[in-house]
Amino acid sequence: MAGQFDNRPEKHLRAKGLERLEPRVLGGFTEWLLDSAGLTAKTVGSRVSPLKMFWDWCIRKHIIFGPNPWDGATRGLKQQAARQGNGKPKRREFSEDELLALLQADPDAGKRWAWGQVIRDLMPLALLTGARENELCSLTVDKVVQLPGSELLGIAVLEEDAKTASSIRRVPLHPLVRPIIERRLAAAIATGEPDAPLFPECKPGGPAEKRGYYFSKRFTEFRRDVLGAGSDGLVTFHSFRKCFGTFMRRAAVAGVSECQLSVAQKLMGHKPQTITETAYMEADMPWKVYEAAILGMVDKGMPGSLVAKLG
Known part of the structure; x- marks a missing residue:
């Protein structure tokens, strides 16, 4: 309906420039993926790593200023992914x-x-x-x-x-x-x-x-x-x-x-x-x-x- 407020968070973020994204929003993204979105630690790492690379590129091109908010965002995820994987069959070579x-x-x-x-x-x-x-x-x-x-x-x-x-x-x-x-x-x-x-x-x-x-x-x-x-x-x-x-x-x-x-x-x-x-x-x-x-x-x-x- 015209004029109705759209409360979808993804649309809100897409409407904002990189330099206007609040640090507290970015800082909580990893936890949101783990908790609210229900993704595994391994999947979260695969989502955050491209973001870090993209921000690095934007900083190098002087599109935005540093520091990169994603530095350290995946710290601890490998250990968490390993714990989540305990009991699951490990991937192996082909016979x-x-x-x-x-x-x-x-x-x-x-x-x-x-x-x-x-x-x-x-x-x-x-x-x-x-x-x-x-x-x-x-x-x-x-x-x-x-x-x-x-x-x-x-x-x-x-x-x-x-x-x-x-x-x-x-x-x-x-x-x-x-x-x-x-x-x-x-x-x-x-x-x-x-x-x-x-x-x-x-x-x-x-x-x-x-x-x-x-x-x-x-x-x-x-x-x-x-x-x-x-x-x-x-x-x-x-x-x-x-x-x-x-x-x-x-x-x-x-x-x-x-x-x-x-x-x-x-x-x-x-x-x-x-x-x-x-x-x-x-x-x-x-x-x-x-x-x-x-x-x-x-x-x-x-x-x-x-x-x-x-x-």
Whole structure:
């Protein structure tokens, strides 16, 4: 009705400029999400982190003045999320049978959608690079690297797609997945754009406009079709990354020295766990070490059935 007062809080906030939002309102937002909105601590963290990034950007561009009201807003949420998760099954890597089922399945079966080929391409890449979902979906022409004298092509994770500073890295591509990148790269170069995406099907979406946003939903549908709804909460696309870590460890146990934990950490973009590694060791290792690790992981760490399927 015209002239009637609208008491919806979200409409009130949308009508106000950033600089006019009261600190007490912002300060209570995290608690409101936890209590009134009933979200889990993990979900609240995923809501607040993009806000912090957006405010940081606005401050850098002198749109608003600091300090950032979201600094420290997620403190304690990880511990709270861990407590909330006690008793729930932990997410794990895919089993060998599950991997074979996923790799053998046809993502297009019974569906009219544009996701079949990208699902087929990203599963082997995730398995053999250990890269995160959004890191792979965000690959562009300029993120495919060939170092002088190197045997293998590689992919680069740059700052704009890195989850943390440690995530900025380069990962060699095993020959088994090189045809995927070469095919995608040729199509991207043909567009004439220097930073053309290798996976144009993966349109940006979600609060942070990530290219992995819509792909994540489509892969979940595919995974449920193949492994059943009982796999919910146990395995996700991130489970390929867990498999990569598992295969690295198996190869190290089998005698591949380049697959030791410190190398696996570098390839997966994890922060070093000791002061010795952080302060007294080289920040990066020779590319040849990374190449040997990737080759050794497949040779000594992966089940032969998977290698045969990927070949």
